[in-house]
Amino acid sequence: MVKARRQVGTAALRTAQRIAAGILLGTGLLGLVLFALGRAQAWQALGGGLVVAGASTVLGGALGFLFGVPRVRGGSGEPQGSYAPNTNLEQVSDWLTKVLLGVGLTQLGSLGERLHELGTALAPVLGGEDAAVPFSAALVLYFLVLGFLAGWLVTRLALPQALTDADHALDLFLAGQDRDRRGDKVGADDLRVRAMQQLGLLGGSADHPAMLAGQLPPSSSSAPSGPESVVAEVRSTARRSALTAEQVRDLYADGSQGRRIQALALMQGDPALADLPSVLDAIEHPRSGFEQYHALLAARGLLSRLPAAQAQRLRDAVAGQLVLPDGIPYGSDRSWLAEKILSRLEATPFLPQQQQEPAVPAPGQKS
Structure with missing residues (x-):
């Protein structure tokens, strides 16, 4: 009020x-x-x-x-090596x-x-x-x-x-480059999207529903954080998680929006936990723009692991959402990710099914 x-x-x-x-x-x-x-x-x-x-x-x-x-506000409390605007x-x-x-x-x-x-x-x-x-x-x-x-x-x-x-966007771009150098392509793209949103270059179509904050696990940080921060934290801990790919699929299949987002975050952090049918379901039948955005991020991390048939299935799903009237809005964060996924799919020479590593681990296994 x-x-x-x-x-x-x-x-x-x-x-x-x-x-x-x-x-x-x-x-x-x-x-x-x-x-x-x-x-x-x-x-x-x-x-x-x-x-x-x-x-x-x-x-x-x-x-x-x-x-x-x-x-420009400055003082001895500023971190060393941080970006400082020209005065x-x-x-x-x-x-x-x-x-x-x-x-x-x-x-x-x-x-x-x-x-x-x-x-x-x-x-x-x-x-x-x-x-x-x-x-x-x-x-x-x-x-x-x-x-x-x-x-x-x-x-x-x-x-x-x-x-x-501009300063915040630059910090996000630099953090994204650092993530890219460490091999975290999904986290890097997420930071780049947030930087472009900060500059007004992309629309914020991935706004999360109001009830989502209460459905996600609490953040380990003492500072107040929103769903974006919680998702990033879950993504960063995915490789240390004891969950198996089957458990992550069951978490997504639970049906509640919070658990679906949590499962997508785990798939983003560790592609070995990813389940392509779940990702495709969230892309084609999202509960919200926020969920579809994170499904596209999860798909981004799977590109190098997909056999030709599954890559074609992902291409059709993403391209279909771009052309649907009620699909991915043009000029939004989701459209930027979708176009990047399509360009990577077009540029990647996928091997036949039998020569590719399995995109989905066997039940009960993490990788």
Whole structure:
């Protein structure tokens, strides 16, 4: 309830901000249009005024950006060797801000004279009459302040989150490369997907159902964790598990969504525990996008173990989900995995059935 109220309040605040920005911008443009209509050369005055207003807005936005560049939080508690954002822009912004403030304060006494000179220089653009002098100065001031406020607010509100998301995505990409070097292809792809989601390059179609958190085993970490973290933990412990392939198949066949996800996580961590019919069932008949996503991850780990006939079966299942109207959404995390699986299947020269190692272990055996 509290979260819903906060979301409603945030949406209302954003709407109010858009309305206020529209009123301020509209007021300035309306004043310019009305002034231009009273000039002998209305179109020339309007065009020149729009250029002056645009240039003032851009200059004000640049100043607002310099004043709004966020500082990077750092300290002795940061881990050694961790990625640190480049602070050159922050240092330049700090230096220019102090210079501009110093110069502005020293010239404060002659501000009126400077504005008059500015209005006189721009008056020919707006018709060249006496009334154009104060209007030109007012137009510059109005849109300069408006641009400054817009640039400062956008920089202050949007840039820190964008930098944070970029840093987090980079950490995930680096962690994925490390997993790849250690041979954990499934974990590497999972981290790459999360990194691209962080950057907004992939849609988050693998959102888990609300009841799933209560159906998965508790995390060993003391910090709060969601289903994604629990699945990653189960995947990392699969090779140390005493479970057999038959027990994992039975775990998936239990029917509850939490146990199906748990079984898929075990199959991701140890392909020797994988059962292709179970994986295909979760791909073609998923209980949720979250389950289908992890079924695709499990299939990703099986690619090098499948004989030709089973590889074709997997190809048909994945391709079928991509073309179905209610199947895998285009541009989602699942579509990225599905396309990667298909490209790997096309590039892999599968051996005949009798020359391949069995994709599914014998009952009661782990490998």
